[in-house]
Amino acid sequence: MRKYSVFALAREAMRAHKGWEQQWTSPEPKSEYDVIIVGAGGHGLATAYYLAKEHGITNVAVLEKGWLGGGNTGRNTTIIRSNYLYDESAGIYEHAVKLWEGLSQDLNYNVMYSARGVMMLAHNIHDVQVFKRHIHANRLNGIDNEWLTPEQVKEFCPPINLSADARYPIIGAALQRRGGTARHDAVAWGYARAAADRGVHIIQNCEVTGVRRAANGAVVGVDTNRGPINAKKVGVVAAGHTSVIMNMADVRMPLESYPLQALVSEPVKPLIPCVIMSNTVHAYISQSDKGEMVIGAGTDQYTSYSQTGGLHIINHTLDAICEMFPVLTRLKMLRSWGGIVDVTPDRSPILAKTPVPGLYVNCGWGTGGFKATPGSGNVFAHTIARDEPHRINAPFTIERFTSGRLIDEAAAAAVAH
Amino acid sequence: MLLIKCPYCEDERPELEFRNAGEAHLVRANPIVDQSDDDFAAFLYFRQNPKGLQFERWRHIHGCGRFFNAVRDSVSDKFLTVYKAGEPKPNVEQLVTRGTTPAEAVVESPAPRTPRTKKAEA
Numbered sequence: 001m002r003k004y005s006v007f008a009l010a011r012e013a014m015r016a017h018k019g020w021e022q023q024w025t026s027p028e029p030k031s032e033y034d035v036i037i038v039g040a041g042g043h044g045l046a047t048a049y050y051l052a053k054e055h056g057i058t059n060v061a062v063l064e065k066g067w068l069g070g071g072n073t074g075r076n077t078t079i080i081r082s083n084y085l086y087d088e089s090a091g092i093y094e095h096a097v098k099l100w101e102g103l104s105q106d107l108n109y110n111v112m113y114s115a116r117g118v119m120m121l122a123h124n125i126h127d128v129q130v131f132k133r134h135i136h137a138n139r140l141n142g143i144d145n146e147w148l149t150p151e152q153v154k155e156f157c158p159p160i161n162l163s164a165d166a167r168y169p170i171i172g173a174a175l176q177r178r179g180g181t182a183r184h185d186a187v188a189w190g191y192a193r194a195a196a197d198r199g200v201h202i203i204q205n206c207e208v209t210g211v212r213r214a215a216n217g218a219v220v221g222v223d224t225n226r227g228p229i230n231a232k233k234v235g236v237v238a239a240g241h242t243s244v245i246m247n248m249a250d251v252r253m254p255l256e257s258y259p260l261q262a263l264v265s266e267p268v269k270p271l272i273p274c275v276i277m278s279n280t281v282h283a284y285i286s287q288s289d290k291g292e293m294v295i296g297a298g299t300d301q302y303t304s305y306s307q308t309g310g311l312h313i314i315n316h317t318l319d320a321i322c323e324m325f326p327v328l329t330r331l332k333m334l335r336s337w338g339g340i341v342d343v344t345p346d347r348s349p350i351l352a353k354t355p356v357p358g359l360y361v362n363c364g365w366g367t368g369g370f371k372a373t374p375g376s377g378n379v380f381a382h383t384i385a386r387d388e389p390h391r392i393n394a395p396f397t398i399e400r401f402t403s404g405r406l407i408d409e410a411a412a413a414a415v416a417h
Numbered sequence: 418m419l420l421i422k423c424p425y426c427e428d429e430r431p432e433l434e435f436r437n438a439g440e441a442h443l444v445r446a447n448p449i450v451d452q453s454d455d456d457f458a459a460f461l462y463f464r465q466n467p468k469g470l471q472f473e474r475w476r477h478i479h480g481c482g483r484f485f486n487a488v489r490d491s492v493s494d495k496f497l498t499v500y501k502a503g504e505p506k507p508n509v510e511q512l513v514t515r516g517t518t519p520a521e522a523v524v525e526s527p528a529p530r531t532p533r534t535k536k537a538e539a
Contacts (some may be wrong), residue, residue, distance in 0.1 A: 243466035254462040256439070257491075302419070302437040305468045305491050310418045310432065345462045402458040 001197040003107050005219045019367070023163075023189060024196035029203050032230040033061045035384055036222055037237055038208050038245055040064030042184070043362055044237035044372065045191035045202070046377020047384070049107075052198035054378070055385035060200045063224060065207035069188025072239050075339035076370040077262050077284055077296035079275050081118040081179035083138050085412035088395040089348060090141040095392050096375025097178060100174040103374055108123050109190030112289065117274040118179030119148070119156060121324075123168040127280055129172040138176075148173045157274055159327050166323055168281050181275060181286055181294075211249040211359070219249070219358035234383050235360040240305065240340025242363035249356050253363070254401045255342045258299040259309035260367050263336035267291030271327070281320035293331065295321060299367060301342065309338045315381045345401065347410035350405055351380050351393040360384050361398070424485050424499045429478070434456045438474035440464050441486040462475060466491060470509050475499075488512065 002008060002021055012019050035051060037044045040062045051057045062068075080100055082093035099106075100113045122128045131147070138145040150162050153173045162170055192202055204227075210223035211234065221230035238245045240257040267290050275286040284296035297317040300309045314336055322329045344350060344364035349372070351362045362380045365372060379390040389397075400406055419432040443460055446452040452460070467469070471491050477486045488497040488509060497512045 241468070243464075244468050247467075252459070252463045254458075254464065256464050256466050301432075301512050302467060302473070302489075302494075303471070303491060304494055306494050312433065317421070401462040402454050 001193070004110075007146055013284040023193040024202055025202060027201045029061060029063075029201065029206065029224070029226055029229050031228075032221075033201070034059040034231065035233045035235065036060075036229060036231040037062045037069075037235045038222070039237040039239065039241075040068035040188075040192070040202055040204065041071050041237065041239060042069065042187050042191065042373040043073075043239075043365070043376045043380070044235075045069075045188055045195055046373055047235060047237060047362065047380045048200045048202075048377075049191045049195040049198070050381035051385060052195055052200055055381060057385055060195075061229065062195070062200060063206045063208055063222070063229070064202070064203045064204045067204050068192055068202060072339040072341065072369065073184055073188045073373075075262060075337055076184055076393055077294050078184045078288075078370060079118060079179070079277070079284065079286065079296075079368075080182060080371040081112070081176050081178045081275075082143050082281075082371070083118075083120075083134055083174065083179070084409055085134055085137050086348075086407050086409065087141060088407045089409055090138065090379045091392045092351075092375050092379065092396070093196035093372055094143050094375075095143065096372045097377065099374035099378060100182065101178075103182075103187075103190070107190040107194045109186060109193060111186045111190050113180065113182040114289075115178050115180040116286075117156065119153065119176045119274055119276050120174045121153070121170050121276065121278040121280070122172045122174070123170060123278065123280040130412075131172070135174055143176070144178055145174055145176045148175050157272065157276060159271055160276070160327050161324055161326050166174040166319055168278075168320075168323070170324075179275065179290075183289075184370060187370075191377070208245060208248070211245070211356075211357065213249065214336065214354065217356060219356060233360065233384055235362065235380065237362045237380070239363065239365070239369070242342050242343050242361065246354070246361065249354075249359055251354055251356060251359070251361075253350075253361075254344055255364055256303045257305060257340050257342050258302075259263050259306060259338045260299045260303050260341045261297040261309040261314050261336060261338045263295050263297070263314055263333050264288070265293040265295070265328070265331045265333050268293075272325070276324065278320065278324065281323070283320035283324065284333055285321055285325070288377050292334065293321075293328065295333075299343070305340055307338050307340055328377065341365070341369075343367070345410070346408045348407035349376070349396055350398055351376065351383060352389060352397045352399075353383065353387070354398065419494060419496075421496065422489070422499050423480055423483075424501050425481045425483050426477065430480060434477060434479040436476045436478040438484065440477050441472040441474045463486060470497065470513075472506060474502075 082097040212221040272287040297314045343366040349364040379393040382390040487499045
């Protein structure tokens with residue numbers, strides 16, 4: 001793989017850009033691999049990359065039924081933060097933020113990580129109490145998070161509406177300065193390029209149709225629309241379709257799949273300098289480098305695999321956005337779309353071994369998995385390579401729903417996140 | 418937004434009047450103390466989450482307030498049928514082959530419309 005650098009750019013500029021290599025190849029599937037990863041989204045590709053880089057396992061296939069990064073990796077609102085309440089969550093999300101900080105260098109691919117700050121707005125006394133508790137808990141875990149007065153909110157994000165007449169007036173905010181955004185497509189492409197360079201096969205348009213098991217129950221491979229592929233270890237990283245894949249191995253999951261929507265506006269001049277989140281009025285907004293307002297809405301109330309949600313859901317979010325930013329009321333929305341997110345009862349993920357030997361699962365990221373992409377892939381690769389969880393993901397088991405040791409971020413945030 | 422028929426009100430109403438209440442036909446053990454932890458976890462947390470036809474509960478919370486069950490395709494979001502709480506699971510295969518779902522009936526045989534120009538002439 002030729003390294004990307006300013007010198008490479010200059011060299012190619014001199015010869016009409018004819019020397020750029022393909023970023024990854026599309027090999028035919030072999031009959032056997034050491035490890036198969038099901039799903040070439042950010043988490044799956046990151047898992048393959050860290051398997052190759054940190055554990056020396058390069059005989060790996062990443063199977064993708066569509067195109068890589070075409071699921072939730074390409075559909076999210078690219079928010080990165082680690083200010084979660086519980087120690088277990090803080091551990092895994094902060095692990096991810098630390099990897100984000102060096103990811104472009106590590107992958108030799110500009111993922112455009114921008115630590116522009118994530119500001120979570122408080123609209124009532126309950127919000128204030130919850131966020132202050134979060135701030136204290138985060139600081140005990142070594143994670144930056146600070147309280148802003150309304151004046152400081154306005155200073156940090158000038159277009160915001162501080163009017164006391166607002167239906168939900170802004171009375172403060174929690175700010176994580178190291179939070180921000182990254183370019184989601186570049187994350188998938190960067191991991192794909194770096195993994196393929198280390199020998200990983202990325203096989204697109206290859207849908208898993210069955211999980212093959214030996215007489216003793218252990219995994220021996222998968223069936224696909226391009227024929228059977230053998231592997232003694234299979235990692236399922238299939239987001240909204242995890243229940244479907246796990247059902248092929250007769251494992252029922254504590255998951256439900258919901259449509260989650262996002263939308264972008266027409267591009268305008270730089271206006272919003274940070275990420276704004278409001279759990280209370282349910283709105284998420286940031287501005288992309290292209291100038292579009294990137295807006296996240298909520299999930300529909302019913303489970304679905306339709307990759308489309310109800311119009312009233314995004315309408316509700318736009319009502320909130322317009323009240324927070326009256327300057328945006330005349331802005332036209334260009335596109336809206338939906339993705340299918342797999343939600344656990346406690347809104348924390350599952351990264352674990354399963355009751356089936358050789359079968360591993362990384363799922364349940366619900367409405368907020370993008371931020372965890374590097375950390376998730378890193379500890380999941382460890383789990384697959386060593387057949388035991390990393391210290392960081394050890395609490396994120398399936399068994400916690402039987403033992404009752406939940407990591408209840410659902411109750412902590414009282415909202416999808 | 419979904420259009421949902423309440424089997425009690427016998428009317429199709431917008432989704433905003435309803436609250437989805439998850440997978441249907443989950444039965445709590447009685448007495449519950451005799452249940453193993455695994456069985457209780459299965460009842461409380463583990464779900465089929467199928468891609469295709471699913472049985473689900475709805476509550477007509479801004480209408481009659483009653484719970485009922487529905488069969489819906491989780492890919493097309495189309496309802497095959499709705500039925501009252503306590504009624505047995507309908508035979509899904511029969512529903513699919515007959516194709517007599519309320520939603521499909523509406524799509525396939527729209528009420529004949531007279532074009533406006535003709536109406537003006539009449």
